[in-house]
């Protein structure tokens with residue numbers, strides 16, 4: 050067994066290697082219990098850990114003073130691993146240059162009944178905000194034990210000992226001792242009570258621009274992603290699944306395989322064919338040589354236009370009331386009420402992370418090892434247990450650096466099922482890799498959606514009522530049904546809006562089709578943000594008000610949102626005149642516990658050619674762990690939002706996605722990136738931390754569409770923009 | 779059998795001549811820094827150098843390569859290449875998956891065009907980064923050009 054080395058050290062000690070779930074060989078190990086976790090002491094150990102030395106599982110201090118911090122969340126680019134390590138180090142007062150990170154073990158979590166590292170799912174922009182207290186407590190607890198151990202060693206009062214930069218100090222006698230030398234003694238220290246954690250105003254490391262711990266390994270090819278797993282004796286597999294979701298495999302003509310070398314098997318699953326070979330390219334070649342017949346389960350006649358019409362028609366039908374407030378009917382009927390109405394649409398989108406889905410498995414009668422890039426290692430573990438019949442505590446998930454997730458790796462691990470089937474069939478470890486075509490065709494897309502808005506403005510131009518009718522597939526209940534029901538994701542940014550609309554009436558229909566959908570970065574806010582913030586712009590123009598001033602009035606009770614608007618106004622040059630053909634647009638949303646806004650500046654040539662000149666982002670996430678990675682998330686969200694707004698769409702033809710690879714599912718490249726993206730953070734403090742990974746997505750499309758309106762007078766109500774004629778005279 | 783020179787070393791590899799270079803590098807030589815992203819020369823995740831020129835190894839038959847191949851693992855020892863130094867200074871990568879290809883593309887651009895303009899970068903580097911690290915990578919390319927000039 051070669052456990053794959055996943056997370057590595059900071060730049061200084063970048064070549065040192067730590068194995069997930071194990072302490073480094075020979076090191077003294079201190080694990081520090083936390084009060085919230087007291088009930089599950091002692092923690093159950095991964096095979097190989099030293100039970101007499103380790104008490105819990107969040108941090109390890111080695112004799113060389115290196116500190117290994119175990120991260121219970123996936124690192125998929127969002128910087129959570131560095132941010133959480135900063136949380137621990139903030140309290141631990143260790144030498145930051147000696148901090149290393151590794152993944153917490155899902156196996157160990159399973160052995161502890163899932164209570165040790167909790168859910169371990171990295172979704173909903175929750176990585177930092179749900180673990181901040183836990184990680185700070187881990188650091189504080191360790192620091193106190195080290196201090197007590199030092200005092201005991203010197204036979205002095207612990208109150209006279211201080212800590213700084215990885216050392217305990219006794220200033221009266223001018224003595225100091227490094228953490229590494231104290232770790233063993235500290236492991237035995239029982240504190241009468243656990244220490245409190247630092248208040249944000251006292252942070253020294255948290256909140257400072259800090260280089261990522263995982264940068265260096267991503268510059269020389271040494272970072273290991275799931276696809277890089279190497280297991281002795283492994284073979285390779287490629288897969289095709291039914292192009293029409295819900296369909297099944299009818300027949301496979303294998304005659305084309307005869308002349309091909311290295312083939313080990315063709316595995317037929319209900320809805321997929323897997324070809325296994327000694328080399329990946331041979332497996333892929335085998336796959337291409339098959340003649341496969343699929344049964345489309347009656348969906349082979351479904352066209353995109355039908356799906357579009359289905360959603361639009363649903364806007365006139367029965368709906369579930371997700372929110373009703375005030376007196377909507379009276380407000381619409383009030384004399385002098387000015388009505389504003391519009392219908393908006395957004396398409397299916399593929400996640401298409403750069404690292405295609407892949408999975409390597411090794412099966413033994415009483416043990417299963419899975420190498421995978423995942424946002425949900427516990428879901429992988431449970432699925433592997435179910436598929437193999439091996440007990441969860443004997444399933445080892447070796448999570449790797451995740452080459453992009455965006456929600457695609459947060460749920461049902463399709464690739465795991467394929468890999469297990471292949472490994473069972475050939476009796477050897479198998480690395481299975483999805484092609485990009487399988488990724489896009491076999492995607493679980495962002496839901497297509499349609500919304501009709503209606504609002505009334507009173508005599509002063511203030512909205513008196515806001516009505517929305519939403520038709521969107523369900524993310525929580527898969528299947529082809531339609532339900533007069535709601536779920537939070539369907540009405541994100543629409544129901545419970547932070548705008549002070551006196552009357553509201555929000556209806557929802559969860560209208561599914563055979564096309565599978567799933568959480569896509571930003572989830573409901575990614576399309577609803579476009580809908581609502583474009584419509585607010587329409588309302589502002591109908592009221593003959595400046596779109597920023599219009600929002601300011603509606604957000605007067607929300608200082609956080611006003612802070613974001615103010616930053617956008619000043620940093621985004623709001624209100625500075627631009628010639629015809631150029632324009633600025635604004636959007637602001639509340640999503641994932643943060644307030645996120647953007648100003649987009651565009652130039653539209655007379656022939657309709659669009660260039661995005663500049664994007665200014667402002668974010669209030671209340672507390673900032675690492676401004677470096679928060680800024681990165683905003684920059685990245687702008688680019689991903691731009692890809693989606695400009696070109697993103699999965700189109701269904703004869704039941705199946707038309708798009709297959711990056712030549713027809715276009716991605717923004719260098720040439721498409723705005724020349725300037727500025728990020729301004731306006732953290733306003735308070736009890737709660739806001740999310741960061743997703744809130745940057747929602748504002749881009751509406752700010753862009755609003756900028757296009759400002760430049761040309763053309764209102765885009767349907768994405769992607771590539772379908773709109775933006776020419777003007 | 780084919781013979782490849784990779785990062786200064788000769789390798790005899792027991793594969794058919796039309797095996798894609800990408801998979802030969804990754805699976806036969808264990809050089810997994812070069813990544814698979816699309817398989818059709820669209821994304822650039824698989825970019826390596828052949829005689830200092832960038833190629834998309836997913837569509838290159840291994841047996842057709844006559845020149846010296848450099849992969850990300852061979853770009854420098856200890857991150858000393860100006861592009862790596864600049865990438866480090868800008869903290870450019872996010873998920874990191876596209877980064878080997880981006881760095882190899884940038885290094886090749888600087889060999890050909892030591893002082894590239896933004897327009898040169900936009901035209902010459904068409905690698906995809908799904909995480910959208912372009913703003914920092916673009917800054918890093920300019921920084922790398924400056925570093926190389928000083929060196």
Ligand code: FES
Nearest residue numbers: 815816819822836
């Ligand atoms: S994998 Fe070669 S260009 Fe995408």
Ligand code: FES
Nearest residue numbers: 873874907908909
């Ligand atoms: S850093 Fe994730 S794809 Fe580029």
